[in-house]
Amino acid sequence: MTDTSPQRPQTRIQRRNTEAILEAALEVFSAQGFRGATLDQIAQAAGLSKPNLLYYFPSKEAIHIELLSGLMDIWLAPLRALDPDGDPKAEIMGYMRRKLEMSREMPRESRLFANEILQGAPRFIEGIEGDLKALVDEKAGVIRAWIEAGKLAPVDPYHLIFSIWALTQHYADFDVQVRAILGPGHDPFAEAGNFLDMLFERLLAP
Amino acid sequence: MTDTSPQRPQTRIQRRNTEAILEAALEVFSAQGFRGATLDQIAQAAGLSKPNLLYYFPSKEAIHIELLSGLMDIWLAPLRALDPDGDPKAEIMGYMRRKLEMSREMPRESRLFANEILQGAPRFIEGIEGDLKALVDEKAGVIRAWIEAGKLAPVDPYHLIFSIWALTQHYADFDVQVRAILGPGHDPFAEAGNFLDMLFERLLAP
DNA sequence: GTCTATACAAAGATAGAC
DNA sequence: GTCTATCTTTGTATAGAC
Numbered sequence: 294m295t296d297t298s299p300q301r302p303q304t305r306i307q308r309r310n311t312e313a314i315l316e317a318a319l320e321v322f323s324a325q326g327f328r329g330a331t332l333d334q335i336a337q338a339a340g341l342s343k344p345n346l347l348y349y350f351p352s353k354e355a356i357h358i359e360l361l362s363g364l365m366d367i368w369l370a371p372l373r374a375l376d377p378d379g380d381p382k383a384e385i386m387g388y389m390r391r392k393l394e395m396s397r398e399m400p401r402e403s404r405l406f407a408n409e410i411l412q413g414a415p416r417f418i419e420g421i422e423g424d425l426k427a428l429v430d431e432k433a434g435v436i437r438a439w440i441e442a443g444k445l446a447p448v449d450p451y452h453l454i455f456s457i458w459a460l461t462q463h464y465a466d467f468d469v470q471v472r473a474i475l476g477p478g479h480d481p482f483a484e485a486g487n488f489l490d491m492l493f494e495r496l497l498a499p
Numbered sequence: 500m501t502d503t504s505p506q507r508p509q510t511r512i513q514r515r516n517t518e519a520i521l522e523a524a525l526e527v528f529s530a531q532g533f534r535g536a537t538l539d540q541i542a543q544a545a546g547l548s549k550p551n552l553l554y555y556f557p558s559k560e561a562i563h564i565e566l567l568s569g570l571m572d573i574w575l576a577p578l579r580a581l582d583p584d585g586d587p588k589a590e591i592m593g594y595m596r597r598k599l600e601m602s603r604e605m606p607r608e609s610r611l612f613a614n615e616i617l618q619g620a621p622r623f624i625e626g627i628e629g630d631l632k633a634l635v636d637e638k639a640g641v642i643r644a645w646i647e648a649g650k651l652a653p654v655d656p657y658h659l660i661f662s663i664w665a666l667t668q669h670y671a672d673f674d675v676q677v678r679a680i681l682g683p684g685h686d687p688f689a690e691a692g693n694f695l696d697m698l699f700e701r702l703l704a705p
Numbered sequence: 706g707t708c709t710a711t712a713c714a715a716a717g718a719t720a721g722a723c
Numbered sequence: 724g725t726c727t728a729t730c731t732t733t734g735t736a737t738a739g740a741c
Contacts, residue, residue, distance in 0.1 A: 306724080325618060328535035331716060345725055347718065406618055410676045411610055412531060416639035421679045429680050447703075452694040456666055458673075470616050473627045474635050475657060488658035493530060494700045495652075512706080536735060551707055553736065 300400055311349055312474050313339040317362065318356045323401040348409040352353050354416065361409065364402055365424060371395065372454075375432050381439040382497045390491055391485070396465035397482040402463035429454060445497055453496075460489055483484070505673070517555055519545040523571065524562045529607040532614040533563055560622065567615065567623050568614055570608055571630060577601065578660075581638050587645040588703045594690070595663050595699055603688040604672035609671035635660060651703055659702075 317338035321330040336346045350356045371391035375384055396403055409417045436450035464485050471481045523544035527536040542549045556562045577597035581590055615623045642656035670691050677687045
């Protein structure tokens with residue numbers, strides 16, 4: 294039986310270069326947005342020539358799309374992990390904590406998505422209306438059930454999820470502003486952790 | 500005594516065109532970001548030819564800077580209005596409400612600033628480190644005094660302000676995502692108002 | 706003040722040799 | 724697979740007539 298796996302990487306060098314390109318693209322797209330990024334910048338960051346880069350991907354847009362869809366899974370993992378059988382408040386606090394951790398560890402990914410959505414998600418709207426909406430609908434149902442069982446304060450589950458996104462991603466997306474205002478000698482993410490613990494403790498008490 | 504006011508608009512037509520350009524620039528820059536926007540788009544939206552547009556502003560960047568600095572005052576007005584002599588909880592709830600109202604009424608302005616800060620505020624960092632930081636420092640002091648007087652829960656004033664920004668601006672900046680997830684038949688801002696009322700009620704109780 | 710025409714540079718993408 | 728060279732388009736900005 295011959296190899297029928299999806300076209301992409303086969304040789305070691307192909308895999309390595311494809312990896313390097315996506316890493317470089319993440320760096321550049323997240324910092325400049327789609328239109329602000331140039332193939333020159335991405336090629337240089339990947340250590341390749343521009344035509345060589347276009348040997349691996351047919352166009353700038355193809356790189357961007359591959360990057361977004363490839364990151365979708367890892368980006369949604371924390372919400373997927375929300376366990377219907379766990380302790381409601383602990384589950385939500387844990388989700389918030391994992392999202393904050395992702396903002397700290399993966400700020401480029403956060404800004405990549407932020408850039409895209411901010412500009413109307415022209416290359417990503419199907420991802421939002423598809424996988425993301427389905428997952429949020431599912432988890433909102435879980436939260437609603439918890440509330441009906443009297444285990445959480447009666448808050449709108451969708452806006453509860455939005456609030457977690459807003460509060461945690463803010464520290465990645467607007468990092469320069471946060472740091473400029475706090476000044477030196479601060480650890481924004483550590484402080485945010487304490488603040489958000491208190492905020493959600495108070496919000497969620499039944 | 501002759502007119503010594505800043506160079507800008509004098510004739511009626513100049514004033515009108517400058518206005519039209521800045522309005523068009525807000526429309527385009529907020530939707531596309533600085534690099535994504537083109538002078539063609541701005542000129543067309545303003546009903547002018549491209550060279551004519553450059554008669555009023557020396558460069559694309561000059562338009563952007565003028566736009567940002569011109570909007571700074573109105574953008575910071577709600578925080579400026581926070582009254583040290585008012586009722587602490589009511590003042591903060593009122594600030595949150597005014598910010599949410601601005602997200603609803605002025606989403607383009609919100610996205611304009613978001614685009615800029617997200618990409619490291621290359622054309623705006625002095626505004627953040629200057630006026631904005633000074634204002635936040637001042638109001639954080641007010642909040643700290645309220646807390647020390649036992650009138651509010653002991654929360655970090657800076658992160659309290661950040662949380663208001665994050666939660667309210669989210670509905671303007673990520674509008675497409677919010678609407679895609681909620682689906683039709685929702686009023687995101689009205690729902691957010693209820694949710695955030697509850698959230699800050701619970702957070703701020705001493 | 707406004708226009709047409711155009712200079713000039715940047716950027717996406719392709720051709721074809723190696 | 725990778726490179727040099729190049730095509731083409733787009734976009735910022737200017738010149739100069741009206």
